[in-house]
Amino acid sequence: MATLAEPLALARGAMTPLPYRVVRNRRENHDNWTLELEPAGDAIAPIGPGQFDMLYAFGVGEVPISTSGDPSLETRLVHTIRAVGAVTTALCAARPGDVVGVRGPCGNTWPVDEARGRDLLIVAGGVGLAPLRPALYHALAHRSEFRDVTLLYGGRTPGDLLFRRELERWRARLDLDVAVTVDTADSDWRGNVGVVTKLIPRARFDPADTVALACGPEAMMWFTARALEERGIAGERIHLSMERTMRCGIGLCGHCQLGPTLVCRDGPVYTWSYLEPLLGVREL
Numbered sequence: 001m002a003t004l005a006e007p008l009a010l011a012r013g014a015m016t017p018l019p020y021r022v023v024r025n026r027r028e029n030h031d032n033w034t035l036e037l038e039p040a041g042d043a044i045a046p047i048g049p050g051q052f053d054m055l056y057a058f059g060v061g062e063v064p065i066s067t068s069g070d071p072s073l074e075t076r077l078v079h080t081i082r083a084v085g086a087v088t089t090a091l092c093a094a095r096p097g098d099v100v101g102v103r104g105p106c107g108n109t110w111p112v113d114e115a116r117g118r119d120l121l122i123v124a125g126g127v128g129l130a131p132l133r134p135a136l137y138h139a140l141a142h143r144s145e146f147r148d149v150t151l152l153y154g155g156r157t158p159g160d161l162l163f164r165r166e167l168e169r170w171r172a173r174l175d176l177d178v179a180v181t182v183d184t185a186d187s188d189w190r191g192n193v194g195v196v197t198k199l200i201p202r203a204r205f206d207p208a209d210t211v212a213l214a215c216g217p218e219a220m221m222w223f224t225a226r227a228l229e230e231r232g233i234a235g236e237r238i239h240l241s242m243e244r245t246m247r248c249g250i251g252l253c254g255h256c257q258l259g260p261t262l263v264c265r266d267g268p269v270y271t272w273s274y275l276e277p278l279l280g281v282r283e284l
Helices: 005-012 086-092 126-141 164-172 196-202 218-231 272-279
Strands: 018-027 032-039 052-057 061-066 077-082 099-106 119-125 149-155 177-182 210-215 238-241 269-271
Touching: 032 086, 032 099, 052 077, 052 086, 061 077, 061 086, 061 099, 077 086, 077 126, 119 126, 119 196, 119 218, 126 149, 126 210, 126 238, 149 196, 164 177, 177 196, 196 218, 210 218, 218 238, 218 272, 238 272, 269 272
Parallel strands: 119 149, 119 210, 149 177, 210 238
Antiparallel strands: 018 032, 018 099, 032 077, 052 061, 052 099, 238 269
């Protein structure tokens, strides 16, 4: 006999958010917060590394936000959000007990299976570390399945870096290489200074057998992909997460069109060999 939840789920459709309750809201830096959410009823399907959800601040609006949590925690959603507009500001201001709407998961995932038995290189710029964090969690949870694992991370200033305490824990590991840099240092900074691509020439990996994942501002990813190619990594093994204006999250509205693809449906993760000719077209 069908339960009441089954016809309700069918009637709800892909555009109706499910209610999730905020269980934790942690400030990461001056304009980023990490929300941990648990279902207030029905749950969405498990979200994979690199995918995103459409988060709805009731009465304000909806925005696409990548997952930033441990993919093994299937019932708890974790999203790191930068407060840059009305919806993201409302989400960042949510308190434990508040309810937000969630649709998803949307998009494709980081190709972590492709990296098994190979070196894994992760290059993040600014808030781009958040979408890459689940892939790193996965690699560390299955560490024996990968060879060298390297994280290169860059921020504008020390105050713009995400997950500062976790970065220190990662740096203390003997099975993970971590290099962090900032564009502009303050008087307390003792690390690297310069853009993140400057870390690539001296990073340890085998170019012939490395899978690279990169996320950050579009210009940063373009220069990163070029630098990785110069080191000898083939374009089909360089994966970038793209960001375009997304509205529906399911490939209907066309707002996120990138050449012949829709980022919410066909991405957000693409290979550099696919993206390079598209990004060479002015204003595409």
